[in-house]
Amino acid sequence: MAGMNTPGTPGIGVEPLNTPRLQRNPTGYFRVPLATHRLANKIAFITGGGGKIGVETAARLIREGANVTLMDISFEALEQALVSLKDAIYTGEIATSRILTVVGDASKEEDVVAAVERTLKMFKRIDIAFLNAGVSYPATPLLETAEDRYDEVMGINVKSAFLGLKHVGKAMKVLGNGGSIILTSSIAGLRGTPGLSVYSASKFALRGLALTAANELGPDGIRVNTIHPSGVDSPMFREAWSEEKLEELKAGMPLGRFAQTHDVSSVVAFLGHEDSKFITGSFLKIDGGCISF
Template sequence: MNRLDTLNTPGTPGIGVEPLNTPRLARNPTGYFRVPLATHRLANKVAFITGGGGKIGVETAARLIREGANVTLMDISFEALEEALVTLKDAIYTGEISTSRILTVVGDASKEEDMVSALERTVKMFKKLDIALLNAGVSYAAKPLLKTSEEEYDRVMGVNVKSAFLGLKHVGKTMAALGNGGSIILTSSIAGLRGAPGLSVYSASKFALRGLATTAATELGPSGIRVNTIHPSGLGGPSFQQSWTEEQLEEMKKGMPLGRFAETHDVSSVVAFLGHEDSKFITGSFLKIDGGAITF
């Protein structure tokens, strides 16, 4: 008997062989481990991203493209989308023309007609829709609640919450009609998990996304559509650092067990996971991307 025969003989001690009395069905009841792992795990997937011209939108689009997906970027700024296209050309290694993999749509995600049009164009071009990152959002300079204006309230809630509502409504309709299920991810914040002094309305808007997401997860689940929120902490980088003094930054870092601020790639990798079948049994959940800043 050669070594290969020995290894393939049930109950024979050897590398990779368990005793005969080990219940094989208990070890592997589904056989799912036999499914090959794809290098480009999002190949042939189609993703739709609002706020697509921003830091998180562009970084996430790059990650999804590298994983094999085609992407629609929706943003209110034509200039931001132009810059995004230049950046994203580097994410395509196959020599394909970027316009065959990336669709850009100028539109306001908080306006229903723009949302509907962007999704119609996405399906017309790519014939499907598998992933949506509802990422459009605005904030404002920190100030006490008693000094926050009605106009600021209307603007922040009108963008952050309304765009997510419209996205859930029409992405949900589109995915349900296509009949292949899908994954919808809402970009919230750690301000959607705890109070944020100086940012009362922003915090309220990010808390609201949890209510939308958990309800949508329940309603859309029977159609195979998953809905989750992600909660990044403040993103590092020049613009973030310029908003605070060195002393404030150091004090904030003390509350980060991993010792640094979040980066855009920390967020994009979680979105890629939620867009893939590896997360197929996760819905109605919130995922913190905060280096341990919030523990509960």
């Protein structure tokens, strides 16, 4: 078959058959044991860290060995997150040695600067940034959408990502170790979404930010990608739609369900790891197949 190596002939990315640490499985491919702590010694910076997706992602990264900073505007949400994340630390370490919580508004530059500086002071580096702060709203026709709604949604969804890219990107550049920055967009950033015109516009804007940042920061080994979940089963998602609309949306999911937070966190963990080291400027759909193009 074209592109395949004959047995015993090493090729690109293939080790010889006599390599002691590898086993050959019946299909002819090599099976290499994966590290159980593939993100060991990595530091992750998460905005929207007190929300359902932020907490689930923090738990996943911690279980894979990373330390995390959680930034959120709600002190109470961060307190609850810290309590729930203790279960992710099974090594006996004190939670506050692995988790830094920072109360701050991700759409205010001084707060983002302070959060990044506190992360560097405690952990000395940032390897992964998950820029996840965001807001939605109940479905509203375009012609009935208020200017205040536009200012709120663009100010949070787009500005927070811009500020995170700017200041995490600066820190990563100075540190010189490269890094991975992931922006939470949406399938609404890939198609028109009646009733959520401003939300959709904000999520499309994140693609422009990510593509530009990927080009500018690539020479420094910093990767930038967007993820595009469909409706993640969360309070924010359910508040945006009526029960009838929710059932209609679910019926359009080829996999027959809405996304769960762990569906998102696993993709973030992948993008934070070296397994994705040649992926930048990309968009990854986490949509159960509801968008096909």
